[in-house]
Amino acid sequence: MCGIVGYIGRQEAAPIILQGLRQLEYRGYDSAGLAVLDRTGALQVRREAGKLVNLEQALTKAPISGVVGVGHTRWATHGPPSQRNAHPHSSPDGDLVVVQNGIVENFLELRQELESLGYRFCSDTDTEVIVHLIHHYYHNSSAGDLERAVQRAMQRLKGPSAIVALSSRHPDRLIAVRLGNAGGVAVGFGEGEMFVASDIPAILHHTRQMAFLDNRQMAVVTAQGAIFKDLYGRPVQKECVRIDWNPTAAEKGEFRHFMQKEIFEQGRSLTDTLRGRLDFQRHSIILDSLNLDAAQAQRLSRITIVACGTSYYAGLVGKYYIERLARLPVEVDYASEFRYREPLVAPDQMVLAITQSGETVDTLAALEEARTQGAFTAAIVNAIGSQAARVTDGHIAMQAGPEIGVASTKAFTASITDLLLLALYLGEQRGVLPEPQRRHIIRMLSTLPGLAGELLEEALRSERYRELAERYHTYHNFLYLGRNIHYPIAREGALKLKEISYIHAEGYPAGEMKHGPIALIDANMPTVVIAPRDHVYDKMLSQIEQVKARSGPVLAVAHADDNTIRAKVDAVLPIPVTDALLTPILAVMPLQIFAYEMAVRRGADVDQPRNLAKSVTVE
Numbered sequence: 297m298c299g300i301v302g303y304i305g306r307q308e309a310a311p312i313i314l315q316g317l318r319q320l321e322y323r324g325y326d327s328a329g330l331a332v333l334d335r336t337g338a339l340q341v342r343r344e345a346g347k348l349v350n351l352e353q354a355l356t357k358a359p360i361s362g363v364v365g366v367g368h369t370r371w372a373t374h375g376p377p378s379q380r381n382a383h384p385h386s387s388p389d390g391d392l393v394v395v396q397n398g399i400v401e402n403f404l405e406l407r408q409e410l411e412s413l414g415y416r417f418c419s420d421t422d423t424e425v426i427v428h429l430i431h432h433y434y435h436n437s438s439a440g441d442l443e444r445a446v447q448r449a450m451q452r453l454k455g456p457s458a459i460v461a462l463s464s465r466h467p468d469r470l471i472a473v474r475l476g477n478a479g480g481v482a483v484g485f486g487e488g489e490m491f492v493a494s495d496i497p498a499i500l501h502h503t504r505q506m507a508f509l510d511n512r513q514m515a516v517v518t519a520q521g522a523i524f525k526d527l528y529g530r531p532v533q534k535e536c537v538r539i540d541w542n543p544t545a546a547e548k549g550e551f552r553h554f555m556q557k558e559i560f561e562q563g564r565s566l567t568d569t570l571r572g573r574l575d576f577q578r579h580s581i582i583l584d585s586l587n588l589d590a591a592q593a594q595r596l597s598r599i600t601i602v603a604c605g606t607s608y609y610a611g612l613v614g615k616y617y618i619e620r621l622a623r624l625p626v627e628v629d630y631a632s633e634f635r636y637r638e639p640l641v642a643p644d645q646m647v648l649a650i651t652q653s654g655e656t657v658d659t660l661a662a663l664e665e666a667r668t669q670g671a672f673t674a675a676i677v678n679a680i681g682s683q684a685a686r687v688t689d690g691h692i693a694m695q696a697g698p699e700i701g702v703a704s705t706k707a708f709t710a711s712i713t714d715l716l717l718l719a720l721y722l723g724e725q726r727g728v729l730p731e732p733q734r735r736h737i738i739r740m741l742s743t744l745p746g747l748a749g750e751l752l753e754e755a756l757r758s759e760r761y762r763e764l765a766e767r768y769h770t771y772h773n774f775l776y777l778g779r780n781i782h783y784p785i786a787r788e789g790a791l792k793l794k795e796i797s798y799i800h801a802e803g804y805p806a807g808e809m810k811h812g813p814i815a816l817i818d819a820n821m822p823t824v825v826i827a828p829r830d831h832v833y834d835k836m837l838s839q840i841e842q843v844k845a846r847s848g849p850v851l852a853v854a855h856a857d858d859n860t861i862r863a864k865v866d867a868v869l870p871i872p873v874t875d876a877l878l879t880p881i882l883a884v885m886p887l888q889i890f891a892y893e894m895a896v897r898r899g900a901d902v903d904q905p906r907n908l909a910k911s912v913t914v915e
């Protein structure tokens with residue numbers, strides 16, 4: 297969950313590392329630090345508690361000049377956020393520094409062992425055992441061979457870890473290692489300079505040529521290039537991938553927050569998601585990278601979707617699509633539950649992960665469990681080069697561009713759109729979805745980006761959401777209700793509100809309201825209903841009546857021209873009319889904007905909500 301950046305080349309390392317860390321701050325923002333090898337050959341370390349700006353100020357007061365360095369932005373696991381727990385951590389002689397993303401599960405045992413060897417610990421972190429272990433092996437069994445010492449140390453660790461090590465005794469190299477599902481390690485190739493980062497946007501301004509480490513691989517990175525090995529020192533061939541993301545896509549532009557920018561660019565991101573996937577001639581869907589032909593699609597007996605958080609809610613929408621259009625039973629599971637439940641997985645089953653980052657530790661572990669049991673594994677994934685895309689039999693790239701805001705928005709609508717494409721694809725391959733129906737949905741899909749663009753443009757121009765935030769920002773509890781395909785949207789709307797504005801919110805299937813939550817309704821408990829005119833519209837109307845009868849304020853996501861609902865509720869969050877299958881993709885957008893404006897009105901840090909990090913790479 298932490299962010300790592302490394303640089304080796306001809307330019308000043310500190311500004312390049314800081315710029316990279318700025319792009320990675322969404323991965324953690326408890327503290328930040330960097331180490332640069334100065335012109336005298338000594339390692340200089342600066343570390344500060346709190347946000348990156350504190351480190352920037354420290355570097356302004358005490359700059360470091362040098363062309364090799366590593367930096368880190370932390371999401372605390374072991375030890376509270378403080379300067380002493382900030383990375384990089386140093387060996388006792390100050391000759392070696394290490395930054396880490398992950399968890400050393402056997403850290404207590406290793407710490408005791410190192411203490412008995414005379415090492416004194418200066419922090420509460422698990423990372424410090426790594427730097428001392430490397431130091432120990434370097435000066436003992438590895439006889440001054442840094443690579444060997446790193447390999448030996450990493451072999452002792454339990455749990456996922458990605459690290460970068462830098463030693464003043466080997467100033468020509470950085471060593472990067474990935475152990476388990478600790479999150480990505482991208483190695484970027486420049487001209488006479490090289491980069492290492494946990495995530496692509498951190499180095500995208502400098503290079504588009506990147507290679508990605510897999511589990512138990514290391515890179516020895518010099519200014520001239522990189523050599524890839526496994527943890528036994530055996531050479532590994534790595535493919536260098538060209539990244540086509542636009543570097544400015546990871547910048548805020550005229551928007552105040554990344555989340556705001558990502559909400560309002562959903563018209564464009566949906567265009568990208570659909571690009572190259574709709575065949576208007578044959579009324580088909582093109583999903584080549586899924587690697588699933590008609591015979592395999594026909595053999596499938598069911599699909600299990602595994603995901604976490606917002607991606608899980610996308611999966612719940614996917615269940616409706618796939619069951620309806622491909623006539624395949626679908627179950628949706630939290631990846632963190634699936635992996636520990638001893639699930640029954642059959643070879644004729646697809647286990648489908650949904651993951652924006654492609655690095656969520658539980659989702660990767662669930663995929664691993666499914667693969668071990670012989671299922672066809674697939675992923676709907678946004679981050680290029682991420683583990684989920686590489687370990688599965690097939691994948692669908694979201695093509696949403698980098699998502700930086702910690703609260704997921706455009707990746708949610710991209711995932712749902714991809715799930716609809718998958719359902720259409722499977723329906724066709726399995727011969728259960730007639731051509732006229734496919735043609736109709738494909739035609740409607742082609743209008744989706746335009747409808748999203750209109751909805752968002754109107755919302756950006758109007759004062760509606762700021763006024764609603766003014767009216768509702770002091771409430772402590774919200775209930776979100778949806779039915780059928782909009783039940784997951786209710787849950788996602790509630791999650792958005794709670795994670796960035798810290799207001800308690802529950803997402804519930806509307807039909808369940810009378811089985812408990814109705815007890816909570818009073819004038820202090822607003823209810824947000826998702827009520828487009830669909831086959832359960834009348835039932836939603838009676839739900840609204842029941843809330844109003846108990847003096848509960850009601851906000852309704854409803855069709856813009858729905859005057860019936862407008863007369864009943866306190867506020868309408870309008871959406872355009874389209875096919876019922878596409879409505880959830882539009883219905884979530886007003887809820888994202890509402891949550892955003894509520895958080896801004898409450899003075900919360902929208903892009904860096906407390907205790908959260910963008911990719912959850914530790915358990």
Ligand code: F6R
Nearest residue numbers: 605606607651652653656703704
């Ligand atoms: C919420 C949010 C999280 C993620 C979850 C899974 O706004 O962003 O709930 O959806 O951590 O992350 P990915 O999709 O990267 O596996």
